Amino acid sequence: MASEQSDAERFDACTHDPAVAVGTGDTGRLAAGLSVHAVEANQGVGIALASKGNLLTDAAARPAPLITDRPLKLRAQWKLKAGFAPRDIEGRLVIRNGTSEYVFRQTRRVEGTSNWTANFFSWTVPRCLVRAETAWAIGFYDLTTSGQAGTGRLPATGVTPLAPWSDKMELNVVFVPINATRGVGGQTCVSYLGQEASHNTDFSNTQIQQDLKAYLMSILPVQNVNMVMKPPMDVSWGDACDSDWPTFTALRTLRAQEAKGDNWYYQGLVPFDPGWSGYAALADDSRQADRTSWAEAWDYLPILSAHELIHNNGLSHRDGNITAWGWGPYDGPYPWAGRPSLGTLKDPASYRDIMNAGASGTMWIDVGAYKSVAQRVRTLSSW
Structure with a gap:
């Protein structure tokens, strides 16, 4: 590193x-x-x-x-x-x-x-x-x-x-590493939907936090990401380790308790492999919207984290490639297996839209999603 x-x-x-x-x-x-x-x-x-x-x-x-x-x-x-x-x-x-x-x-x-x-x-x-x-x-x-x-x-x-927007454009997100357990107070889940849950990223590592921030700042239309990394939280995933509802409940409860503001997102980081699953509420731009999500915290974590946050900004899945050239202002390095490369230009002929239903290592945000997120970020940043 x-x-x-x-x-x-x-x-x-x-x-x-x-x-x-x-x-x-x-x-x-x-x-x-x-x-x-x-x-x-x-x-x-x-x-x-x-x-x-x-x-x-x-x-x-x-x-x-x-x-x-x-x-x-x-x-x-x-x-x-x-x-x-x-x-x-x-x-x-x-x-x-x-x-x-x-x-x-x-x-x-x-x-x-x-x-x-x-x-x-x-x-x-x-x-x-x-x-x-x-x-x-x-x-x-x-x-x-x-x-x-x-x-x-x-x-x-x-x-x-040049005529850029001069508005404040910031994303506020609290990340909560989730220790998924079997039942209430049970053993750590060793699998999810048949996939091994063997990866435990040390999110207390400041370099890893900064690398995640760099990816979000590169792919989303923001001037800054105000990011908080919480200590890990034990959350039951049910007797079969297949239920994410307790995670959503825990995130919503924590969000309400901390009362940081209506423009703060809360995302759970779950140590499941192969690292291409997650879920988010399709939130609107109202103050009472549910801005919570979770993402598997390994191979494609940066992609999945951004993907679920974009869902939280109201966008559904979109299949296909990006339609405009992509570029990330803030380069790596990245410790994850699905290492995104930011400093290079992204050719629409070879990069898939990050809002595809299935993740892969060659993904970037499409211009339509970028515009939609920019409009939402501008609204929330004004609160």
């Missing part, structure tokens, strides 16, 4: 790439024969900001929102004119916040057709630079000073608003 980081180091630090400069976005010469064809913003799911060389300025029409204070990956495709000579090009992303300007650079060889699979420019903007007033521009610049200047910039002059 990698060396432990503090929450501030992993989630809150605003570290700029060494290529970032201040106030030099329009120096140099735009590359001739090259234009900005498409732009995608990604804080979890890909959102088009430009298509076919045209800006998409209606933020309300986006399939899902962007939000402030969350890392942002911006990608740009190019379009070549006839006669363009393949060469190294510097792609620049300008981020402007009020009177402050930051320039992100990437140099790559430009040739052939641009696409989101391999041929594109990419820049990552730290969370502290994604603000309500943030505006952006992208330009493609020649590395030499000779030849004819081009028009490879979008917008042609100035900057265009």
